[in-house]
Amino acid sequence: MTNNLSVVVNADAQQVWTMLREPSLVAQWHGWEADDLADEIKQIYFNTDVVEGPDHTSLTVNGGDIFELHPVSGGTEVRITRVALDHDSEWADWDEDITQGWLTFLHQLRFALERHPHGHRRTHFVTLPGKGGPAIEKLGLGDLPPVGEEYSLTLATGEKISGKVWFKSRHQVGLTVHSYAEHGDGLLIVAEQLPIPEKRPDGGSMVIASTYDLGAHTLADIRSSWDNWKAENYGS
Template identity: 40%
Template sequence: MHDHQTPQIQVTVAAPADEVWRSLRDRTRVRQWHGWDAPGLDAEIDSIYFGDVVEDAEARTLTANGGDRFAVEADGDGAKVTLTRSPLSGDPAWDQYYDEITEGWTTFLHQLRFAAERRPGGHRRTLLFTGHDGADVLDRLGLKAVAELAPGTRYTASADGRDLAGEVWFRSAHQLGVTVDAWGEGLLVVTGLPGPGAAGTPMLLLSTFDLPDEAFAALDRQWSEDGAAAE
């Protein structure tokens, strides 16, 4: 199922390395990018980043509770974040989720980059939808062609009563992330896309920052009620 090399996920962030390191060591900042709004999120953050961890602040390395290792290095005026996954545990009951967790970290590191570059200090609120087919969602959102564009490319898409515009944020084997100008700006990640290897659970994750309550409620209604977020 896996070779002997543990996966590495790497993102380059247009922010100083010390600021990016703070995104791993400040609870408020971690909450800007880790996971999504859910009961127990704060407890999960405490457990992973502030529980049984090994930290070297001078070298900017952190081995999180669970064994995944973060390293933040200066890269010109910016920073490079490398996450090296912990090895397989040997416990089949746990290792069956290994690829799923790797996909989750891929999402989260690109969310970290977005928060650090575009919304530092912002207040994040998220919407999560599951139970959809990733490729089908791309079609229904008008993003199928967008998935072929290079990261950094501007895009527009219109489908199912939505007009989306922004920038292609990232594309991995099984995920597409795009910024959305109209969310002030926000980030939309579609996971579970077909590709080589295990794709993980299909999800549609919307991250907004400092969006007014009325606008956030309207976004929730639109994406929850019109069927584009679920099969």
């Protein structure tokens, strides 16, 4: 279980709060592009069960998980406290997936606010079955420098990428990628998914590539490289 669900964002608490309370801004860090993203955001962050703290430093989202904002040296710590697991819930088997998802989204929140506070991201999302082997290793991301240091490598997809290591955890890696943005950089996150008996017995992986202001052809090339690599290594 992942216990450290927090990031320090180089922004004040009001800026972070705004990113949590405007649907169009939540879409810049929660999840990835999908037909049902707007509905998902509404259900999680703007449902009638959602509770805003009176001082705008806490937010209890639908389901009971709590965002807390704490001013610290260097900005604002954003912390998520998971609700106690209900073993009878339909979501019980997916509890660790939800925890890992929050970790991913916290790092996407930090990236959006620090690097592209007024940007509009375009994403490419890839799911991979577990039988093909861990994606982090297959992509060549198993031996990265420490967080904050620069890297330069060629992914197994054939893409040559460079930037800095954004974060690393037990099951995830995040990299800034210069070629994923016209100005500045984009973000690549690769996350391993743990096995779930009878539902996902072999585990799996997911990839979220967040890009900014790229031309249509450049974005299409990035998407094609990921999709072709998936087909070659995991089947269609």
